[in-house]
Amino acid sequence: MQKIEHLGIAVKDLKEANKIYQALLGVAPYKEERVASEGVVTSFFKTGESKIELLAATNENSPIAKFIAKKGEGIHHIAFAVADINAEVARLKKKGFVVLNDEPKRGADNKMVVFLHPKSANGVLVELCQEIKK
Ligand SMILES: CC[C@H](C(=O)O)C(=O)SCCNC(=O)CCNC(=O)[C@H](O)C(C)(C)COP(=O)(O)OP(=O)(O)OC[C@H]1O[C@@H](n2cnc3c(N)ncnc32)[C@H](O)[C@@H]1OP(=O)(O)O
Ligand SMILES: [Co+2]
Secondary structure, three states: OOEEEEEEEEOOOHHHHHHHHHHHHOOOOOEEEEEHHHOEEEEEEEEOOEEEEEEEEOOOOOHHHHHHHHHOOEEEEEEEEOOOHHHHHHHHHHOOOOEOOOOOEEOOOOEEEEEEOHHHHOOOOEEEEEEOOO
16 A cells, blocks of 8 residues: 545535635645546645545445435445556455455546455455546
8 A cells, every 4th residue: 555545525516615625625626527437526635744534425325325314424435546446355365354345446536446345454444546647
C-alpha cells in the first residue's frame, strides 16, 4: 500500500456537508463527481497528502443509502493507493481477505477500485485505488 488515498464519509445532504467540510478544512472541494454504477455523488477535498471524499446516495439501492439507514452518517471507508491493484488483489486473496469485486471497476477521481469486505478488516470497509494513467 502506498498511502491513505482518501477517507470516505457517508452524508445525507452533499451541499450541506460541503459547507461543513469547507469550514473545517479551509478549502473548497476540488471536484464533484457522480459514479452511477455505485449510486453515489461524491465531493473531494484535498488536505495535505490525503483527501476527504464525501458521498451521498443517488438512489435507495446505493450502498450509501443502506449504510446511512443502518448506521447513520459517518466514516464509510478507508481507501489506500496501490501501484498494482491486480497484484494487491491476488496478494490479499491469498491472505484470506474477502474481495468484493475481483475485477477492478471504474471509481471516482480517475481511479480503478476494488473493495474488501468489512468483516476482513475488523469492521472497516477497505477500498484499493489505482490511478488511471492518462
Ligand atoms: C467507487 C466510487 C467511490 C470511490 O472512491 O471511487 C467510492 O468510494 S463508492 C463507495 C460506495 N460503494 C461501496 O461501498 C461498494 C462496496 N460496498 C459493498 O459492496 C457493500 O456496501 C457491503 C458489502 C460493504 C455491505 O453491503 P451489504 O448489502 O452486505 O450491507 P449490510 O448492511 O448487510 O452489511 C453487511 C455487514 O457489513 C457491515 N457494513 C456495511 N457497510 C459497512 C461499512 N461501510 N463499514 C463497516 N461495516 C459495514 C454491516 O454493518 C453488516 O455488518 P453486521 O455486523 O452484519 O451488521
Ligand atoms: Co472511495
